[in-house]
Amino acid sequence: QLQLQESGPGLVKPSETLSLTCTVSGGSISSSSYYWGWIRQPPGKGLEWIGSIYYSGSTYYNPSLKSRVTISVDTSKNQFSLKLSSVTAADTAVYYCARVRYGDYVTVWGQGTLVTVSS
Amino acid sequence: SSELTQDPAVSVALGQTVRITCQGDSLRSYYASWYQQKPGQAPVLVIYGKNNRPSGIPDRFSGSSSGNTASLTITGAQAEDEADYYCNSRDSSGNPYVVFGGGTKLTVL
Secondary structure: OOEEEEEOOOEEOOOOOEEEEEEEEOOOOOOOOOEEEEEEEOOOOOOEEEEEEOOOOOEEEOOOOHHHEEEEEEOOOOEEEEEEOOOOHHHOEEEEEEEEEOOOEEEEEOOOEEEEEOO | OOOEEEOOEEEEOOOOOEEEEEEOHHHHOOOOEEEEEOOOOOOEEEEEOOOEOOOOOOOOEEEEEEOOEEEEEEOOOOHHHOEEEEEEEEOOOOOOOEEEEOOEEEEEO
C-alpha cells in the first residue's frame, strides 16, 4: 500500500526558506500515471494546491505562489521536495504531500505536517 | 486558472439525503472529485471521475454533474458523515493544475 510521509522543520523564521521532503514507500515515484504534489491548509481554512511534479522533473506551480516555490524530485531516493522562500506568517499551515492523478484528483495523501512561521 | 465555489455550510437530518454543490467554469470540461476531511485528519477521496468511489467508501456517497455544477450526494446521512467536504478539478487550461473549492462544513442533526 502506497504511503507518503512528510519531513522537515516545524518552525521557520520569517523571510527564511521552508523546506520539506516527502518520502514515498510501497510504490515507485516513477509511475507514469501520476504527479506528486504539495497542498497546504492554513489553520481553520481550506485546501490550497502549491504545485506538482512529474517523475521526469516537469513542474507545475500555483500561479499565486510560483515566484517563491521550487519542487524537485529524487527518483533514486523515491522522494520529492518543496522549497518555499521568503515565508511570512501567512505561510503557516499544515503541509501535505500527495499523489495526484494528473490534475484531476488526489489518490493518496500524507498525514500532513504543521509548519509555523514565527520568530 | 479557475475557481470552484462551494456553500460554506450545509446541514442534514440524520438518515436524510443531502446534496453538496461545487460550481466553476472548469466543470464544464472536467469532472469534479470530492474529499471528506474530519478534524485533525488528512482529506480522504470519496468520489472521482464521473461517479467512482474508491475502495472502502460507502455507496451512500455519489457524484453527478450538470453544466458548471458538480454535486456530491449523501443518501441516508450518518453521524459519521459530519465533516468538511472539498471539491477539486483540473484547471480549465487543461494543464495539471489542481483547483480546490473553499469547502463545505456538513452538520448532521
